[in-house]
Structure formats: C-alpha cells, structure tokens
C-alpha cells in the first residue's frame with residue numbers, strides 16, 4: 001500500500017478537478033507513487049487505481065505512455081541527458097559520452113552498485129542551457145560541462 | 158538563466174531573475190493592474206476585452222500564430238460550464254521561452270489567464286506544465302497560492318462577482334501533449350492521444366465542455382496588451398504581427414538564450430544580439446521556428462525579418478520562435494537523422510501514417526547517414542512524406558515531414574553526396590569539434 005503521506009498528497013491533487021473527474025489526478029498520483037517506491041511495480045499501479053476508482057488497466061495505460069514513469073527498477077540516481085539537435089550543437093553528445101565513460105555504462109543501464117541509471121532524453125525545453133541533465137525526474141541541471149558533471153556525481157551520495 | 162537581452166523590453170521589463178517571481182515583486186512592476194482595471198476600474202465587458210485583444214493582433218505564441226482575440230470569440234456564450242487551459246508543454250526542440258516565463262514571471266501568466274477566463278466566461282483553468290521542469294511546476298503552485306490569498310483567484314474576485322480558479326497539472330514526458338487535444342486527454346487522466354477535429358475545443362474541450370487553449374507566452378502578453386492598449390501593443394510589432402516576442406536562440410551562437418525583440422526585427426540583428434556565430438564560423442542554415450519548421454539557408458535567412466509573414470515567405474514558419482542556428486561544421490544528414498528519430502520516438506502511435514511513417518522516414522535517413530543510402534531514397538522520402546502530411550489525426554505527422562522537405566529542398570546535394578560517397582561531406586571529427594561547449598557556458602554563466 002501507499003504511505004499515508006502519499007495518500008494525502010494524492011488527495012490534494014484530486015481536489016484540483018471537478019468532483020466527478022478523479023481520474024484527472026492519475027498522472028500526479030503515479031508520480032507520487034513512483035517517488036515513494038522508487039519505481040512503478042504492478043502493485044503500485046493497482047494502488048493508484050484503487051485510490052482513484054479507476055480500472056487498473058486504465059492506469060497502466062497512462063504509466064506506459066509517458067516516458068518519465070519507470071516501470072522497472074532504476075538506480076538511486078536516474079540521470080537523463082538530452083541529446084536532441086539543439087543540445088547536440090552545444091555539447092549534449094559530449095556530455096552523454098562523458099557520463100557513459102565516467103559511469104562505465106551505456107544508456108538504459110544501471111551501475112553494478114545500483115547507484116546510477118543513465119537515460120537518453122528528448123528536448124527538455126531548456127536547450128539554451130545545454131548540456132542539460134535531469135536528476136530523478138525533478139531536478140534539471142544546466143550547463144553540464146565535464147567539471148559540472150564531476151561535481152554532480154560527487155554530490156550523489 | 159534570465160533573459161539575456163531585449164530591444165524595447167516590454168514582456169520581460171523589470172524581470173529580476175529568481176528573486177523577482179513572487180507576487181510582491183510582480184505587483185511592484187505594475188502586475189495585476191490590468192486585471193483591476195478590467196474588473197473594477199473601467200469595468201470592461203467580456204466583449205470589450207475580446208475587442209481589445211483583437212485590436213492588438215496578438216497572435217498565438219505556441220506555434221500556429223492564430224489570432225488570440227478571434228480564438229476567444231469562438232467560445233459559445235450561453236454554455237454554463239467552460240474551461241481555460243494554458244499550454245506549457247514546451248517540447249518542440251529548440252523552444253525554451255515558456256520555461257523562463259514560468260521561472261521569472263509566473264504571475265503574468267496567471268493574470269493573463271484570469272483576464273482570458275473573464276473574457277470567455279470560464280469557471281476554471283489549468284496550466285499544463287511539462288514534467289521536465291518540475292521545479293517550476295512547484296513554483297507555479299506557490300504563485301497560485303499567493304494569487305488566491307490576495308483575492309485574485311476564487312470566488313468574487315476583487316469584489317467584481319466574477320468567480321474563477323486556476324490549477325497546475327503536470328505532464329510526465331510526452332511531446333505529443335503539446336498538441337492541444339492530446340493535452341486535454343492528458344488532463345483527463347488518459348494517454349495523450351490527439352482527438353479528431355472537428356469538433357474543436359471551443360465546442361467540445363476539457364470534460365466535453367467548451368475550452369480555450371493558449372500558449373504560456375500568449376497569456377503572459379495579455380496583461381501587457383491592457384497596460385499599453387491594444388493599438389500601442391500592435392504598433393510595437395508590425396501590421397498583422399502585433400507586439401514583441403521571445404525568441405529562444407540555440408545552437409552555434411556565442412550566447413544561446415532567450416531574447417525579446419519586436420516582431421519584424423531583422424534576423425541579422427537577433428544573431429548579433431546572440432553574440433554572433435560561435436568561434437566566428439560561417440552560418441550554414443537556420444531552423445527558424447522549432448524543429449518542425451523547414452530549414453532556411455544562410456543567404457536567405459539573412460534577408461528575413463523575425464515575424465510570421467517574413468518567415469512564411471521564405472518557405473518556413475515562425476512557429477514557437479525557436480531559432481536553431483547551425484554553422485558549417487554541421488552535417489545536414491546527421492542533423493535530420495536526429496530530428497527524425499525524435500518524431501519517431503514521440504509519435505503517439507494512434508494513426509498508421511504517423512506511427513509507421515515516422516519509423517520509415519527515420520530508417521531511410523539513418524541508412525543514408527550510415528553509408529547505406531540508395532539513389533532512389535531521396536524521392537522515396539518525399540513520396541512517403543506526401544503520404545503522411547495532411548493524412549494524420551494531428552499535425553505531428555506534418556511536423557515530422559516538414560524538416561525533411563526543407564532539408565531536401567535546400568541541401569539535397571549533401572544527401573546525394575552521402576549516397577554516392579557513403580560518408581559525410583563534413584568529416585566526423587569536424588562535426589564533433591564544432592558542437593562542443595560554448596563560450597558563455599565556459600565563462601561560468603549562472604545556472
């Protein structure tokens with residue numbers, strides 16, 4: 001089951017929508033569940049469905065459609081680096097290569113100690129700050145030069 | 158990163174970076190005066206509000222450039238429940254202006270939405286903010302709480318009898334949700350798959366109710382229209398292209414960032430403001446309005462002014478105002494391959510021409526880039542594109558095809574070279590060295 005804290009956070013989301021449109025809180029509820037559990041196992045998805053009175057399949061559809069939901073375990077730190085063209089022109093691919101080399105993994109892999117997962121992202125709406133890396137879906141880091149990446153990795157305890 | 162530079166700053170006037178987003182700062186720079194004037198000062202009717210916005214010729218800043226006042230006038234008057242939606246999905250590669258608006262001036266978006274809500278008679282509004290900028294979603298919620306506490310939102314706003322509330326909804330990684338009907342599906346808690354149109358959202362929108370959807374920057378400009386007056390706002394730009402606009406300049410310039418300039422400003426001026434070409438290299442081409450807009454070669458773009466009409470005349474689109482600058486170290490085949498991958502990856506999978514077509518397009522461009530192209534591939538790309546564009550439920554199909562048509566129109570010889578010689582015209586090392594970290598970043602620009 002989801003924690004009491006997650007449940008009350010989900011309630012706050014439900015309150016944003018008309019009383020007969022609880023389903024609208026689905027995206028936020030999945031995000032909250034993922035934050036609590038680390039990733040979205042089948043049980044977490046079913047918990048969200050129960051809270052929102054939705055068919056589990058309908059919640060599963062949402063969870064599989066949007067890229068930032070993790071349906072498999074990820075490392076403590078999920079790093080997503082943008083390699084789309086505007087970022088690529090300002091070092092995005094260099095940053096990705098540097099991360100791969102430092103972590104010894106490729107995209108969609110997790111380090112052996114379970115600490116880092118590396119993902120390739122699409123445009124994050126921050127191309128002027130390229131290279132950009134998002135940490136655990138919620139922290140967007142700008143200007144990720146090799147020095148900035150070293151600093152970020154050191155901060156990830 | 159705040160706005161870097163502006164000519165006649167109006168939209169961004171008085172911005173103070175992270176220290177200036179809150180209600181107190183916004184009010185200090187004249188914020189919420191337009192709303193007060195409309196609701197309690199001049200007591201404008203909804204029709205008068207719409208007329209002023211029409212006069213300003215404020216065109217939608219989300220991509221299509223549709224006149225905002227006209228869009229608002231489509232809302233049925235009698236409907237008891239109507240909604241207002243702001244589109245901050247901002248996923249079109251190259252676009253990063255709405256991010257700065259939400260970071261440094263979220264109350265301008267809120268004020269613009271309240272005015273719009275009054276004009277179209279909405280009971281509530283939602284701002285759909287893409288998940289990648291989650292910290293700004295949280296900031297927007299904080300700004301909403303401030304506005305609610307100050308009586309700008311909720312019941313009987315400023316004692317006017319007008320009721321309207323506003324909420325934030327976040328995306329979680331899907332470019333397609335920028336398409337307005339996919340966005341509505343997403344707010345309804347479903348997969349973001351676009352709807353058939355008609356009916357348009359003004360008839361059947363969120364929860365089946367009439368809905369107006371505008372881009373973040375469009376809403377942010379609304380208070381300004383009333384502060385300046387519609388006519389003065391129009392004259393800021395040029396006829397049929399009212400106001401100023403934020404341009405997100407990325408790629409091979411010295412100072413990538415957002416620039417506010419009046420519509421009609423020469424491209425050359427914008428390039429100069431962005432610090433000119435990185436390392437003094439030669440301009441090759443510019444994607445002027447986000448990744449979906451066809452590329453314009455260097456000599457043509459130098460003759461363009463930055464407004465809807467001039468860029469359209471050059472065969473492209475002003476789109477979201479995302480200007481992607483490419484210099485001579487870019488291999489156009491590789492650049493197109495990366496963009497085509499994006500559309501393939503982001504197609505929602507609902508209709509066949511887009512789901513299958515974007516995959517085919519990518520595969521063909523991929524094989525050209527990797528030395529396995531066939532002489533007939535270029536015509537095949539155009540034929541395939543012709544079978545996708547205009548035949549899909551939403552415009553993502555068109556968005557995937559337009560960059561290909563632009564590249565083949567202006568840089569076809571580069572593709573032919575690839576097919577014949579099985580390699581890039583620009584050596585790999587040169588490409589890689591040309592696309593490294595830029596000077597502003599290396600100088601330690603604020604993050």
Ligand SMILES: Cc1cc2nc3c(=O)[nH]c(=O)nc-3n(C[C@H](O)[C@H](O)[C@H](O)COP(=O)(O)O)c2cc1C
Pocket residue numbers: 216217218219220221222223244245246247248249332333334335336337338370371372373375551552553556
């Ligand atoms: C594939 C696709 C993606 C889009 N992405 C965005 C977006 O990120 N932001 C946006 O404002 N409009 C986007 N649009 C345009 C919207 O559908 C809609 O036209 C716009 O939000 C209307 O606002 P405006 O009239 O103020 O420009 C997109 C359209 C398509 C077809």
Ligand code: FES
Pocket residue numbers: 082083084085086087088092122123124125126127128130132250251252
């Ligand atoms: S292309 Fe990387 S953030 Fe836009």
